[in-house]
Amino acid sequence: MINAAELLTKKDKFKIKLGLNRVELMLKIFNNPEKSFEVIHIAGTNGKGSCASVIEKILIEDKRKIIGKYTSPHLFSYTERFCINGVNITKEEFEELVFLVNKKDDEYKIGLSEFEILTVVCFLYFKRHNVEIAILETGLGGRLDATNVIENPLCSVITSISYDHKERLGDTIEKIAYEKAGIIKKNANVVFLKNNKGYQTLLKRSKELNAKIVEDDIELELDNNIAKINGKKCYFSLNGDFQKENLKCALLAIKALPYKIPFDTVKKALSNINWKFRMENINFKGHNLLIDSCHNPDGARVLDEYIKKYHKNKKIKFIYGTLKNKDYAAVLDILYDKNLDFCFYEFNYNNALKYDELVKYKSCLREIKNPLDEILKGDYELCVVAGSIYMLGQIFKGVL
Numbered sequence: 001m002i003n004a005a006e007l008l009t010k011k012d013k014f015k016i017k018l019g020l021n022r023v024e025l026m027l028k029i030f031n032n033p034e035k036s037f038e039v040i041h042i043a044g045t046n047g048k049g050s051c052a053s054v055i056e057k058i059l060i061e062d063k064r065k066i067i068g069k070y071t072s073p074h075l076f077s078y079t080e081r082f083c084i085n086g087v088n089i090t091k092e093e094f095e096e097l098v099f100l101v102n103k104k105d106d107e108y109k110i111g112l113s114e115f116e117i118l119t120v121v122c123f124l125y126f127k128r129h130n131v132e133i134a135i136l137e138t139g140l141g142g143r144l145d146a147t148n149v150i151e152n153p154l155c156s157v158i159t160s161i162s163y164d165h166k167e168r169l170g171d172t173i174e175k176i177a178y179e180k181a182g183i184i185k186k187n188a189n190v191v192f193l194k195n196n197k198g199y200q201t202l203l204k205r206s207k208e209l210n211a212k213i214v215e216d217d218i219e220l221e222l223d224n225n226i227a228k229i230n231g232k233k234c235y236f237s238l239n240g241d242f243q244k245e246n247l248k249c250a251l252l253a254i255k256a257l258p259y260k261i262p263f264d265t266v267k268k269a270l271s272n273i274n275w276k277f278r279m280e281n282i283n284f285k286g287h288n289l290l291i292d293s294c295h296n297p298d299g300a301r302v303l304d305e306y307i308k309k310y311h312k313n314k315k316i317k318f319i320y321g322t323l324k325n326k327d328y329a330a331v332l333d334i335l336y337d338k339n340l341d342f343c344f345y346e347f348n349y350n351n352a353l354k355y356d357e358l359v360k361y362k363s364c365l366r367e368i369k370n371p372l373d374e375i376l377k378g379d380y381e382l383c384v385v386a387g388s389i390y391m392l393g394q395i396f397k398g399v400l
Contacts, residue, residue, distance in 0.1 A: 004098035005078055008114045016216065017113040018144035018168065025110055027149060033127035037068070039150045040135045040253055041181040043142035044159030046175040046298050047246040050238060051159050052135045054250035054274045056304040059133060059218070060085055061269035068131035070122040070147070072115070072139050075393040082122055084129050106151050106366060115139045119146040125329040141169050143182020150321065155214070156257040157249050161198035162298035163327065177201035184211050189247050189256040214252045220244060224310075227270065234267040239279040242302040243342050277392045279306060282400060287375055288382050291396075293389040295326050303386060314381040319371050321345040321391040324353040329361050336362065343368045347391040371395050 008014065027034055040055060042048045049071055059067045067085055074080040082089040101120045105112045108315045112120070119139075128136050133154065138145040142158075161177050169176045177198025184190050184202070190211045192202045206213050221228040222244040227236040229251065236247060247270075254261055279302075282289045290311070307316070318340050322328045336342055344365040346355045355367045368374045372395065375383050385392065 002330045004095045007098060007102060008078065008117060013112070013114045013117065015113055016140060016168070017111075018141065020144065020146070020149055020289060021144045022110050022112055023116050023119060023146045023149055025108070026083070026104065026112060026116070027123065029038065029108065030124060033123040034149055035133050035151075036127040037131045038131065039140070039153040040155050040157065041147065041150055041153045041183045042136065042157045042159065043138040043145070043183045044157075045162045045176070046302075047159035047243075047249070047295065048137045050243060050246040050275050050278060051157060052137050052255075053273050054238075054247060055157075055253055056083070056086070056135050057269040057273045058250070058254055058261060058266055059135075064259070065132040066130055068122075068125075068129075068134040069072070069137075070119075070134065071137045072118070073389055075389060076397045078118070081118060082084055082125055083183060084126070084131060089125060091369045093119070093125070095122055100124070109198050113146075116146045126256065131203040134236065137322055138180075140165060140395050141176075143179045143180040144180075150183075151185065153185060153188055154190040155181075155191060155253045156183045156185060156211075157253050158183070158192040158196065158202055159249055160245055160298065161196055162296060164296045167325070170373075173197045174201050178205070179353075181205040186210060189214055191252040191256065193245060193248060194372055195245070198259050199243070216248070218251055218255070219249060219251070220248050220251070222247065228264070229266070232263060232267075235263045235271045237271055237273045238275060240302060240306050241282065242305070243279075277389065277396075279303070284326065284400065288377065290382055290384045290386075292384070292386045292390060293390055293392055294331070294335075294386050295322065297327055297330040297334060300331040301369060303384075304334050307384065315379070317343070317374070317378055317380040319345055319368065319374060319383065320365075321342045321347050321387045322353050323349070323351045323388050323390070325351060326388075328353060328355075328358070330361055332365075335386070336365075338364070341378065342366065343371075343374060345371050345387075345391065345395075347388070347394050349388075349390050349394070352388070352391070372399065 056069045071082040079088045136147045162185045186209045191214045219230050277291045279292045
């Protein structure tokens with residue numbers, strides 16, 4: 001008998017199907033579990049996971065509510081996608097719920113995709129365990145994303161918007177922003193920043209729906225993990241000055257809650273946030289690693305800025321791998337430096353970029369077969385391992 005992961009990755013499941021009809025039908029069959037808790041809904045090109053993690057940590061530290069979080073993709077196991085008060089779903093319960101949803105899917109011949117099954121599992125899991133506030137991250141876009149069955153969120157949050165998934169979301173910032181703006185709901189709270197590239201589109205949609213734009217009256221500075229929030233200093237454990245935008249979005253979402261959370265609670269939460277392989281510094285067997293799941297040009301830019309600011313003039317080895325549908329040419333235009341030992345890893349994934357395809361664009365990258373061996377050899381001060389989160393999961397599974 002196949003397990004849940006094998007079922008979810010079958011060809012008829014493991015594909016993108018945008019649209020809400022299938023999920024809505026399945027949720028109705030299960031008596032609409034998504035209506036049993038309140039929701040903070042997050043969309044955006046970059047920063048969704050970081051923003052979700054900050055909100056989650058603050059709410060857990062507040063100890064007032066049972067908090068659920070649903071994110072994607074995962075690094076090592078599907079169970080990472082479902083958390084209640086910071087603890088992942090057990091493998092046994094995950095298997096049970098996946099097969100329960102799949103059985104109903106077969107019975108009613110709905111034809112749910114992998115992500116749609118997971119979203120229904122999320123709602124059933126949260127209802128079963130009496131979650132009171134769920135933090136939901138969209139999988140792709142927003143308007144037609146399976147998570148967008150939520151009717152009246154506590155708050156919708158839209159983080160940084162840039163070019164990604166252009167084949168599905170559109171080839172302009174305005175088109176992409178329109179899809180992300182699909183999670184904005186009538187008369188509900190919404191958070192987005194004025195420096196968001198899709199600001200005008202988000203503003204227009206908010207006005208059309210009479211959504212309540214949460215006033216950005218938070219003064220925030222961030223430098224080298226020290227945040228100053230309305231003049232009060234605290235340590236912020238996520239690396240990178242670019243996290244300032246994600247932190248502000250999270251703080252504004254917290255502000256939108258119907259109750260106030262004390263600054264001391266926020267301060268304690270911000271000092272202990274872990275969002276794995278997002279600009280993460282790790283010592284691995286005596287070697288300094290910087291691991292980051294940058295997969296688009298904006299992600300590459302912030303990684304490049306971070307390296308130049310905090311690792312200037314170091315001898316660096318770079319290991320990169322990506323999916324073939326990503327804009328890897330633009331990413332490499334930003335990250336590639338002929339003075340670095342720049343390597344390419346062709347990892348084992350259906351949609352992974354092959355070395356033969358890469359060299360048509362940039363032939364000077366050195367191909368490697370075993371990244372862990374590569375990390376452990378050579379005279380360098382920092383090894384940057386960056387690119388697809390699927391690649392990072394394969395490299396470091398069972399290791400980190």
